[in-house]
């Protein structure tokens with residue numbers, strides 16, 4: 001194989017969109033971009049990683065500790081390739097860490113695409129998703145990051161053997177590989193069962209944009225999932241299913257109907273439990289409405305939070321300023337960005 005240069009670009013995502021907890025995701029115009037140079041003619045060595053942008057002060061640059069390169073190595077090892085080729089990678093990241101904008105999902109998809117590209121594996125979209133789902137176990141962010149747009153997904157019920165293969169602890173899927181391990185990593189990594197995740201892309205009305213109101217603190221997804229209950233009442237489950245069924249079509253209607261979409265973006269499965277981790281969440285999502293803010297279609301927690309996502313057609317500045325004021329009263333400073341709904345990940349040869 002000759003030497004190669006390529007770029008991998010993966011969008012940010014907002015999961016849940018209110019009632020679709022662990023089910024729907026939306027890709028947004030902030031990107032994790034990898035610029036990669038691979039030399040197959042040089043002997044294999046540890047990849048040289050540089051990084052700029054969001055998370056630069058905390059992200060590990062050791063390829064055996066960095067999430068993206070560990071995922072790439074997992075995919076390579078599942079295909080019998082034990083070592084990275086000689087390579088340089090620069091990551092430029094616009095997606096803030098731990099804010100509910102899918103930074104980890106983007107890093108995982110970037111890793112799967114990186115493994116696919118450097119191993120010249122030519123995996124199908126479905127297979128790329130299988131490997132991503134072995135690492136990030138809920139499909140909403142990774143699916144939207146891979147295929148783009150407004151996406152619904154479910155995890156298939158697997159047979160007994162495949163269920164076991166798909167439920168190994170993350171530490172076994174992604175061990176922190178010792179840099180000096182040579183070719184001997186010990187056991188083979190668990191192979192991803194075929195067809196773990198299935199998805200469908202919904203329509204999206206082109207005039208709808210997304211306002212991300214981003215608190216200046218991080219909340220890890222793991223912590224935001226710990227506060228959720230194990231079971232729910234029938235009433236709350238029906239509340240969410242009714243709204244989600246309406247929402248997936250309502251956001252494709254042009255012009256969108258604010259009355260319909262605002263109510264359809266309400267949730268009783270995750271947001272009520274997360275309010276203790278995000279001061280201001282109940283106030284922002286209840287005081288900012290289509291009646292008070294022309295152009296607003298709906299407002300919800302983005303992913304596991306703490307970012308708030310407001311969907312709308314206009315009036316973003318007023319929505320953002322009023323949300324910022326409510327957060328400020330609770331002692332929380334925010335930044336805000338108006339984002340577009342975008343296509344999925346791209347790998348471009350340079």
Ligand SMILES: Nc1ncnc2c1ncn2[C@@H]1O[C@H](COP(=O)(O)OP(=O)(O)OP(=O)(O)O)[C@@H](O)[C@H]1O
Nearest residue numbers: 067097098099100101102103104107220221303304
């Ligand atoms: N570009 C990246 N490179 C390496 N590691 C990353 C990268 N982006 C995110 N991570 C890792 O993922 C962690 C954040 O993941 P987490 O799931 O808590 O939040 P999130 O993905 O930003 O939010 P959400 O899943 O709610 O949308 C970071 O602290 C970091 O360890």
Ligand SMILES: N[C@@H](CCO)C(=O)O
Nearest residue numbers: 015021022221303304
């Ligand atoms: N559906 C997930 C998204 C976060 O990655 C959650 O809300 O916990």
